[in-house]
Amino acid sequence: MYRIVTKKVLTPTLVLIEIEAPMIAKKAEPGQFIILRVDENGERIPITIHDFDREKGTVSIIYQVVGATTEKLFHKEEGDYIQDFVGPLGNATEMPGCKKVAVVGGGVGTAIAFPVAKKLHESGVHVDLIVGFRNKDVVVLEDEFKKACTNYYVGTDDGSYVRKALVTELLEEQINAGANYDAVFCVGPMMMMKFVCKVTEKYNIPTVVSMSPIMVDGTGMCGCCRLTLKEADGTSVTKFACVDGPDFDGFKVDWDESVKRGKMYGEWERRKHEETCNLVKKEVK
Amino acid sequence: MPNMSLVKNPMPSQEPDVRNKNFLEVALGYTEEQALDEAQRCLNCKNPLCVNGCPVNVHIPQFIEKIVAKDYEGAYQVIHETSSLPAVCGRVCPQETQCEMHCIRGKKGDPVGIGRLERFVADWHNEHVNEAPAKPEPNGHKVAVIGSGPAGLTCAGDLAKKGYDVTVFEALHLAGGVLVYGIPEFRLPKSIVQKEVDGLKAMGVKFEMNMVIGRVVSIDELMQEYGFEAVFVGSGAGLPMFMHIPGENLCGVYSANEFLTRINLMKAYKEGADTPLMPLAGKTVAVVGGGNVAMDAARCSKRLGANVYIVYRRGMEELPARHEEVEHAIEEGIVFKTLHNPVEIHGNDVGYVKGMTVIEMELGEPDASGRRRPIEKKGSEFELPVDCVIMALGTSPNPLIKSTTPGLEVNKKGGIVIDEAGMTSKLGVYAGGDAVTGAATVILAMGAGKLGAKGIDEQLSK
Numbered sequence: 149m150y151r152i153v154t155k156k157v158l159t160p161t162l163v164l165i166e167i168e169a170p171m172i173a174k175k176a177e178p179g180q181f182i183i184l185r186v187d188e189n190g191e192r193i194p195i196t197i198h199d200f201d202r203e204k205g206t207v208s209i210i211y212q213v214v215g216a217t218t219e220k221l222f223h224k225e226e227g228d229y230i231q232d233f234v235g236p237l238g239n240a241t242e243m244p245g246c247k248k249v250a251v252v253g254g255g256v257g258t259a260i261a262f263p264v265a266k267k268l269h270e271s272g273v274h275v276d277l278i279v280g281f282r283n284k285d286v287v288v289l290e291d292e293f294k295k296a297c298t299n300y301y302v303g304t305d306d307g308s309y310v311r312k313a314l315v316t317e318l319l320e321e322q323i324n325a326g327a328n329y330d331a332v333f334c335v336g337p338m339m340m341m342k343f344v345c346k347v348t349e350k351y352n353i354p355t356v357v358s359m360s361p362i363m364v365d366g367t368g369m370c371g372c373c374r375l376t377l378k379e380a381d382g383t384s385v386t387k388f389a390c391v392d393g394p395d396f397d398g399f400k401v402d403w404d405e406s407v408k409r410g411k412m413y414g415e416w417e418r419r420k421h422e423e424t425c426n427l428v429k430k431e432v433k
Numbered sequence: 434m435p436n437m438s439l440v441k442n443p444m445p446s447q448e449p450d451v452r453n454k455n456f457l458e459v460a461l462g463y464t465e466e467q468a469l470d471e472a473q474r475c476l477n478c479k480n481p482l483c484v485n486g487c488p489v490n491v492h493i494p495q496f497i498e499k500i501v502a503k504d505y506e507g508a509y510q511v512i513h514e515t516s517s518l519p520a521v522c523g524r525v526c527p528q529e530t531q532c533e534m535h536c537i538r539g540k541k542g543d544p545v546g547i548g549r550l551e552r553f554v555a556d557w558h559n560e561h562v563n564e565a566p567a568k569p570e571p572n573g574h575k576v577a578v579i580g581s582g583p584a585g586l587t588c589a590g591d592l593a594k595k596g597y598d599v600t601v602f603e604a605l606h607l608a609g610g611v612l613v614y615g616i617p618e619f620r621l622p623k624s625i626v627q628k629e630v631d632g633l634k635a636m637g638v639k640f641e642m643n644m645v646i647g648r649v650v651s652i653d654e655l656m657q658e659y660g661f662e663a664v665f666v667g668s669g670a671g672l673p674m675f676m677h678i679p680g681e682n683l684c685g686v687y688s689a690n691e692f693l694t695r696i697n698l699m700k701a702y703k704e705g706a707d708t709p710l711m712p713l714a715g716k717t718v719a720v721v722g723g724g725n726v727a728m729d730a731a732r733c734s735k736r737l738g739a740n741v742y743i744v745y746r747r748g749m750e751e752l753p754a755r756h757e758e759v760e761h762a763i764e765e766g767i768v769f770k771t772l773h774n775p776v777e778i779h780g781n782d783v784g785y786v787k788g789m790t791v792i793e794m795e796l797g798e799p800d801a802s803g804r805r806r807p808i809e810k811k812g813s814e815f816e817l818p819v820d821c822v823i824m825a826l827g828t829s830p831n832p833l834i835k836s837t838t839p840g841l842e843v844n845k846k847g848g849i850v851i852d853e854a855g856m857t858s859k860l861g862v863y864a865g866g867d868a869v870t871g872a873a874t875v876i877l878a879m880g881a882g883k884l885g886a887k888g889i890d891e892q893l894s895k
Binding site: 171172175185189190191192216217220231232233234235236237364365367368369370371372374375376386388391405408409411412413416417420 | 604605606614642643645648649650669670671672673675677681682683684687688690691694695699700705706707708709711783784831832833
């Protein structure tokens with residue numbers, strides 16, 4: 149069992165929790181993920197590591213309440229325990245030799261972009277952090293973000309905060325203004341990553357994307373997290389996000405396939421979430 | 434006077450039409466009467482060939498003799514001397530290609546039902562004997578075992594019996610490896626695996642769950658920082674293989690590993706489990722492959738209400754699965770499309786499987802494996818309407834241990850290389866099971882676990 153040390157509700161559906169897991173904290177690197185299970189009947193879900201404190205022995209994650217598992221997790225408070233917490237899994241993000249990069253995050257992806265931006269920034273890389281939110285109500289963690297980069301650019305889909313702009317627009321503006329990035333690191337909803345890659349491909353800027361497909365074991369056994377990379381010569385190769393990723397060359401990812409695979413249990417998730425919510429309501433009564 | 438009946442006592446089982454709708458154990462086990470009758474078929478050969486056929490050399494005639502004398506606990510102790518998982522082996526070993534294949538009674542009629550007797554003895558013990566195994570005198574040596582599947586559990590058990598301080602590291606949240614995530618409840622109830630694990634715990638073996646060795650701690654760190662003098666790697670098979678045909682990544686195409694893990698480990702078939710599985714009631718499933726794993730996936734699908742095909746490129750004779758599994762599958766209504774091979778999987782406009790093109794095959798000359806090579810019959814392709822495809826084609830070794838352990842030699846296929854004592858290219862690091870051989874059987878993994886334990890004991894007791 150793993151203890152929740154702190155819990156911060158960032159927005160009504162976005163939550164940060166810090167979990168006591170000293171061995172994982174000791175090894176965690178930006179870009180890696182964990183797998184957790186809330187209780188005995190719980191499913192195993194992968195969540196990217198948001199932050200870690202090696203001295204305190206804690207690992208932080210940020211999750212969005214979307215299904216039964218995250219709904220159950222939402223009802224765990226500081227001092228409560230979750231059943232399983234495994235990691236660090238996947239490979240750490242590597243951007244060797246880069247002097248100037250853009251780190252692009254959308255929605256909950258911003259939370260994941262944070263450790264990568266922070267690590268690069270601390271190692272002396274010029275980091276432009278470009279983030280996008282739906283509206284002003286879901287803008288989070290700005291103080292932390294600003295400390296983790298050289299320049300910070302934010303936009304909202306509806307213009308209710310700072311300015312109305314998609315991350316693709318913010319990124320292209322910087323490129324056109326002569327940013328001259330060595331590489332772009334991008335994390336967020338699949339559609340956003342796909343369109344960021346469309347922009348960067350135009351300017352031929354190498355782009356690393358952090359994929360988060362559905363997983364079961366997360367250790368290289370079940371093959372659920374497979375995705376297709378298309379090579380320039382027309383051939384394609386199957387990769388497993390849990391052991392080969394989660395970072396991949398964004399220009400090679402077969403986005404349409406990954407988007408479809410990501411929706412495989414969409415209907416189940418909605419139904420389960422509803423059931424769990426009803427159950428919780430009953431218990432409260 | 435031995436019982437000279439030419440036929441084995443049949444195994445009492447749930448009726449096919451009943452069991453293909455539930456996940457309860459199919460084979461119910463011999464009654465005492467049946468066990469006594471079957472035990473008397475053993476001729477107690479002076480030179481028992483059956484023992485050589487067993488990868489862990491269970492003293493078969495001796496345990497059967499104890500059954501005849503109605504000393505069932507004595508029989509259990511005989512088996513337990515060499516096998517740490519009798520209740521498991523009695524259920525899942527391919528006896529027909531091991532001990533029973535060598536049984537002299539099999540020359541004319543059926544061989545003695547050694548597996549069924551082993552199961553009877555193990556179940557008798559589990560039901561009647563509650564005392565925990567004695568905790569051996571500690572010998573002061575610390576050993577780490579990576580993986581809690583059959584290889585790891587056997588190695589841990591053998592070392593614990595000799596007084597070693599053993600810690601088993603498991604990546605998943607439950608101990609048992611393939612015994613819990615792969616083999617279904619109806620073939621091996623999980624309570625039996627739990628009992629074996631509890632037995633090891635009583636002997637002082639420690640189990641650490643959720644530990645992905647190579648990520649959270651490396652093998653070098655286990656030895657240098659955590660004080661383990663030797664390590665046994667029984668991390669099992671790894672990534673599932675696919676055919677690399679179009680449509681393999683559509684929604685509704687599973688690897689057998691994923692499909693079985695969702696069902697067995699995550700209990701997706703049970704009310705209240707949070708892990709999803711696509712609804713299969715009234716749907717059509719094609720399982721590609723002919724091994725035990727394919728049979729398990731097919732029989733699970735059937736129990737979830739699907740119409741099920743096994744699609745296998747060779748013939749019925751060549752199916753690598755245990756006879757009993759194939760028989761059970763046929764009885765349960767699974768349709769065998771042998772001498773067929775998938776060419777392409779088709780999806781609907783939202784990316785779900787709707788059908789599969791298959792081609793007929795014929796058998797040509799024997800290939801390197803000694804089996805006749807399947808050849809495509811030109812122009813024989815046709816459409817098979819299916820909603821779900823499960824690929825049960827085997828696995829390739831997990832790259833995690835290799836990539837995080839400098840100096841660990843692996844072969845071309847990625848399997849860890851070991852010497853005749855079970856040791857890898859790294860001093861003090863031993864390995865066995867699927868991590869070495871690629872996908873094989875429970876009992877072979879157990880044999881490898883024994884070898885590793887022996888090697889470790891010889892090295893550390895020097």
